[in-house]
Amino acid sequence: MDHDERREQLSAAVWHVVSEHGLDGLTLRAVGDAAGCTTGRVAHYFRDKNALLTHARDVMHRRMAARIDALGDFDSPRDRLRAVLQEGVPLDEERRLNSTIWAYFLMAARTDPVLLAEHVVRHESWIRRLTGLLRDAYAVPPDDLELRARNLVALLEGLALCGVATPDLYPPDLLVRAVDNHLDLLLGA
């Protein structure tokens, strides 16, 4: 009935298929199977496969943004930074799905100008956000603040990739300790 709800439901099926079979394994028939319908319904709610993919990614990004916005208050800027960082690594099923989709789209962006442009925007926005949070966490921000923030992002993406590719080798507690270890290095233990 409700179009938006149907579309979100189909997007969830997309996440599931991509998570299980990769972006290569994402076919309209597989999406139909995961959503418990046929390709007819998918075709009815999305102009083409690209629109389906785009919607699935956008909804995922919106959920991620909502999670970060929903973070409560913290005792210190450092705690807030830590909490935001923890949203970027696969600590639970939702974040694992999030990181997985992100990684696939990142690789796809390499050969797709449209995806690349959007990735660059989001990436730089992410760096700016972390730069601000990191600045707040310092009593006296260092001169190489921006480079430190950039490395923080790179570390996060590396950890996310490790957690996505080999969840068994990078369980949530290890990821948390890894983030904390880097924070200790940056801000002092």
Place this chain on the structure above:
Amino acid sequence: MDHDERREQLSAAVWHVVSEHGLDGLTLRAVGDAAGCTTGRVAHYFRDKNALLTHARDVMHRRMAARIDALGDFDSPRDRLRAVLQEGVPLDEERRLNSTIWAYFLMAARTDPVLLAEHVVRHESWIRRLTGLLRDAYAVPPDDLELRARNLVALLEGLALCGVATPDLYPPDLLVRAVDNHLDLLLGA
């Protein structure tokens, strides 16, 4: 004439195609075009597409290992560590190709048990190597040495990913400064 030479030539074509069109865009016909032949020759030298891919990846890994082995002597363990780290990020065309292939195979390993097993072996071997190099770089190795080495690997993979996805945003000099910045954090400026 020489089978191994022909195979390496075809593997180079595989790298080129994957770099330009992604793993999805890797078709035997595209490999043929890149190598200046038809699919007939490709089929003649490789049993199937999987054998071609495997060979291309193995040759790439061998080249990477050879590069690291070819690194000369250094004044300090820190310099040696720094040089090895610089082999892991896309500082030139060869390393960019290397990182690109690595990233694609990493994502492919997510849904392929065989690739996953090989990735885990290589990943842990890489961590052990860097742990050793990092230990040598310390006068007194810290208690969290292993975690620091793990984060070093994650940072490297994150930087590699950034350099692969957006080479313009992560030119070689930025990558070098990023690695050096982290080394300063780890070992002191």
Place this chain on the structure above:
DNA sequence: TCGGTAGCGTAACGGCTGTTACGTAACGGC
């Protein structure tokens, strides 16, 4: 000189894909 074999281009095959046209059943306004 001749037969066999390696090297490789050509082409056809079946399978899978996204897209689209078609059919149908439910439903809501008049």
Place this chain on the structure above:
DNA sequence: GCCGTTACGTAACAGCCGTTACGCTACCGA
């Protein structure tokens, strides 16, 4: 009760893919 529209399943279509069978050419030992 009729008709248009929405919602969707079905199925056909063309295109691309990996694989493989076939055919030709060049070479090489006898």
